[in-house]
Amino acid sequence: xxxxxxxxxxxxxxxxxxVAAPILLPSYVTFFTFVLIMVVLSLTWDTLGGQxxxxxxxxxxxxxxxxxxxxxxxxxxxxxxxxxxxxxxxxTITLTREQYLVGLAAGLAxxxxxxxxxxxxxxxxxxxxxxxxxxxxxxxxxxxxxxxAAAWGYIGGSFGVQVPVxxxxxxxxxxxxxxxxxxxxxxxxxxLRWLYSGRFGLALNxxxxxxxxxxxxxxxxxxxxxxxxxxxACFxxxxxxLVGQINGYIDPRExxxxxxxxxxxxxxxxxxxxxxxLWGPVVGAVxxxxxxxxxxxxxxxxxxxxxxxxxxxxxxxxxVGILGWLRQRFPKWFGQxxxxxxxxxATKRAAS
Amino acid sequence: xxxLQLLFDTxxxxxxxxxxxxxxxxxxxxxAYGMALVWGVMNIIxxxxxxxxxxxxxxxxxxxxxxxSPALGPPLAAILLFGLGWALYRIVIFRVVDRDIFISLLAxxxxxxxxxxxxxxxxxxxxxxxxIGLGNWFFFDGLVAIAKIRVVSAIVTVALAAALVLFMRRxxxxxxxxxxxxxxxxxxxxxxxxxGVYAFTYALNxxxxxxxxxxxxxxWVIQPFGGLIYTVRAFMVVCVAGLGNLAGVVAxxxxxxxxxxxxxxxxxxxxxxxxxxxxxxxxxxxxxFKLARARQVLR
Numbered sequence: 001x002x003x004x005x006x007x008x009x010x011x012x013x014x015x016x017x018x019v020a021a022p023i024l025l026p027s028y029v030t031f032f033t034f035v036l037i038m039v040v041l042s043l044t045w046d047t048l049g050g051q052x053x054x055x056x057x058x059x060x061x062x063x064x065x066x067x068x069x070x071x072x073x074x075x076x077x078x079x080x081x082x083x084x085x086x087x088x089x090x091x092t093i094t095l096t097r098e099q100y101l102v103g104l105a106a107g108l109a110x111x112x113x114x115x116x117x118x119x120x121x122x123x124x125x126x127x128x129x130x131x132x133x134x135x136x137x138x139x140x141x142x143x144x145x146x147x148x149a150a151a152w153g154y155i156g157g158s159f160g161v162q163v164p165v166x167x168x169x170x171x172x173x174x175x176x177x178x179x180x181x182x183x184x185x186x187x188x189x190x191x192l193r194w195l196y197s198g199r200f201g202l203a204l205n206x207x208x209x210x211x212x213x214x215x216x217x218x219x220x221x222x223x224x225x226x227x228x229x230x231x232x233a234c235f236x237x238x239x240x241x242l243v244g245q246i247n248g249y250i251d252p253r254e255x256x257x258x259x260x261x262x263x264x265x266x267x268x269x270x271x272x273x274x275x276x277x278l279w280g281p282v283v284g285a286v287x288x289x290x291x292x293x294x295x296x297x298x299x300x301x302x303x304x305x306x307x308x309x310x311x312x313x314x315x316x317x318x319x320v321g322i323l324g325w326l327r328q329r330f331p332k333w334f335g336q337x338x339x340x341x342x343x344x345x346a347t348k349r350a351a352s
Numbered sequence: 353x354x355x356l357q358l359l360f361d362t363x364x365x366x367x368x369x370x371x372x373x374x375x376x377x378x379x380x381x382x383x384a385y386g387m388a389l390v391w392g393v394m395n396i397i398x399x400x401x402x403x404x405x406x407x408x409x410x411x412x413x414x415x416x417x418x419x420x421s422p423a424l425g426p427p428l429a430a431i432l433l434f435g436l437g438w439a440l441y442r443i444v445i446f447r448v449v450d451r452d453i454f455i456s457l458l459a460x461x462x463x464x465x466x467x468x469x470x471x472x473x474x475x476x477x478x479x480x481x482x483x484i485g486l487g488n489w490f491f492f493d494g495l496v497a498i499a500k501i502r503v504v505s506a507i508v509t510v511a512l513a514a515a516l517v518l519f520m521r522r523x524x525x526x527x528x529x530x531x532x533x534x535x536x537x538x539x540x541x542x543x544x545x546x547x548g549v550y551a552f553t554y555a556l557n558x559x560x561x562x563x564x565x566x567x568x569x570x571x572w573v574i575q576p577f578g579g580l581i582y583t584v585r586a587f588m589v590v591c592v593a594g595l596g597n598l599a600g601v602v603a604x605x606x607x608x609x610x611x612x613x614x615x616x617x618x619x620x621x622x623x624x625x626x627x628x629x630x631x632x633x634x635x636x637x638x639x640x641f642k643l644a645r646a647r648q649v650l651r
Contacts, residue, residue: 055454057384057461125637130649131399136587137636139399140629147626260577264465271458300590305473308466316447317459 010279018182022175029174033246035289036178037183039241041266042273042281043188044232049267050276051196052228053208054127054134058141060263062115062233064256065145066240068155070107070113071163071250077103085156093164097123100167102240108180113142115237116230123226123311130211146257177246186243188235193278195231204228208276260304265292268311283322355618364495369613375502376571377609378509381584381602382564383447384589385513386557392595393533393553394449396456396528400464402582404481404558407467408433408565409574410475415566416482422570426508437558441551449550464579472576505567512563517598529553533596581628588632591639 018036022029041063078099084091095103126137150158166173195201203224206214215221243262244250257263265288273284284299291311296303314321320328327334359365365366380458383405388591390398412425444463448456483558520526531539542547568574593600611631617623640650 053454055457122633125640126633128640128644128649131590131635132457133636133640133650135454135457136397136399136584137633139580140584142634144626144629147622151622151626260465267458300470302473304469305466308462308464308469311462312444312466313458313463315455316444319455 014282018186022178026171029171029178030246031293032243033174033178033181035238035286036181037243038262038265038269038285038289039185040181040188040235041280042269042285043192044235044239045266045282045292046270046275046277047192047232048225049202049229050150050274051201051204051208051271051282052066052225054131054225055267056138056229057135057263057267058138059232059236059266060142060259061145062119062236062258063151063240063243063258064142064264065115065118066111066237066246067250067256068149068161069237070104070241071161071244072155073107073110074100074103074164075161077106080162081118082154085154085159085161087157092162093185095164095167100164103164104245108238111237111241112234113237115233115240119230119233120226123229124222127225128222128231142257142259142263146253146259149252149256156252158252160249160255163248163250165248171289177242181239181242184235184238189278189282191231191235196278200224200227205276217251264307268314270322271311271319272314274323274325274327275319277321277323277327279319280323287322359617362495364492365617367492368496368498369617370610371498372502373610373613374606375498375506375609376613377606379564379567379571380582380585380589380608381605382509382513382600383532383561384586384593384605385516385598386560386564387583387586388590388593388601389529389553389560390557391590393529394445394550395453396449396460397447398455398554398557399457399583400467400579401461401557401561402579402584403434403464403467403471403627404437404561404579405565405582406471406574406576406579407436408562409569410471410480410565411562412494412566412569412575413475413480413482413574416484416569422482425566425569426563430559431596433562433565434555434559438551439574440558441554445524446547446550453613464583468576468579475576479573479650480569480571482569484570492503499571503587504572505571508567509564512560513602525549525552554647581625584628584632588628588635591635 021032026030041059045056045059047168048059069120072081075084079093080096084093122141126134129137138315149155155161166176198202203214206217206219207221207224211221240256244255247255250256254261269284269288270281271284272288273282274280297304318325323334377632384498386404387398387401390396408426408429411429412422415425415428416422440463444459445456448459463602484501486504488497488499489503490497520530528539528544528549529552531542531544532546532553536546539549565574585605585608588603589604592604612628615627619627636650
């Protein structure tokens, strides 16, 4: 089998799984929805973290912007947002089916626009920073976003926002969001595959391998980096909008700017699956989310401790990830691992 | 802007804010010095710096809650965290010390999550504080109140910093640490046990943070997830001051302390945390822009 045929086969199998999952196990539709959300988050983290070599701890900020943008736009089309949030959930919004769907569509259109604008604004300054300065700079983005959202009364402050109730059956609502999420996941995957296969992907890898040389060869590195961040923010914004709607209630720190859950999971799953590969984040996200769902209850509140431990273990002992390991082990089947990049930190030591 | 007007009307309030800022900033300087030490010697940016501080705070709190003298808090916290730092180096950090800085960054990030969640499991999520009951000194007819414990903690901080500087300059081990920072390979050839030096440096950093944390629990409050903010503060101070610049670290830390007091007073405490992160981004971006003019980058 040629590599092309093989990857086509894998793609068809993945597509079949996406279609078959809700039909075979209809009661787990919401679970599958979150698996696909995790895939999107992991893929978009890997655009910077894996392909470009820029670890961002703050991508969840764009997710949070999407969460708020979608629901606020949906409410704002038909109601006064300030009055609604000032009522602290005592006022309920009943929308007709048409109003709800139009509002949702408008919200899901606004979310990526706002998230991308935020990424462009932040990126043009922050992505002028190199490697670890960028990483530490992003460390507080998610938390700062959560604190600012909690302090802003118009969007509900620390009380959050109640999402409008879906006018229809429970199952219909679940299926609607499953289909939307599946479409988003497929779109994200195909867009990133297209980007990585062309000059843009090469540019990102060049920045990862040696940014100085890339710049010397005429690559506009800051522009490339900002564009990459915008691409991931765009998809993150839509994913956030969907999660806010599925959840039904938006809390600024726990749901929207969920740094301790989704914000960390996306880093972990991308590394677990294999940084810098296209399929790695997908594999990592699916495996992690299934494992989390089945074992999470067994930890009795120690889940987040286990999560921290898992990050340390994966990063220290298994930094190549599942797909990276498979490539080293079975290069015939999984494609040759590109020559390992020189580790810049190992040779250049801080002068002190 | 009412608060600004208030500040102009009663200048004594500004004196209060500046004094509080200096006394709290002294603790930031301690944590930042530890971070600069690990960064300079091991080329690791220790993301779990803040968690060490918080853990030290909980040690100090537990000592006090168990009925012992709170003065035992800082030394006990320092000893315990020295052991913890040593163990962490032997288990995790030595595996990442020679590798790509991203791996050490992610590994210490994982350690930070692990530590803060462990603290949350053991002590609960409540905001705690060691009540030392020393009272205040009043100036300007009671307009300015300086907590005595803040003055005591600033004195302890200065003493600790002086001891550290003397240790680094005068002792053989301090000399070995400085040699390893300059050139680890040459130091190894000349007979320095660099892994031992690394382990000691990391443990020393943890101990410094532990003592600082025990002081934090006395003059302020501690809570399990408050660690990241100390990491960011320390990083900010080191970024502004540069590695190995002690006077710069002290000046930047005190400046940060005063800045925070004024921001908290003028805008309200709910903006204090987010503005620290905003300040971090502003500082980094401003430095990057300044260097970009000369076609250089932050390294």
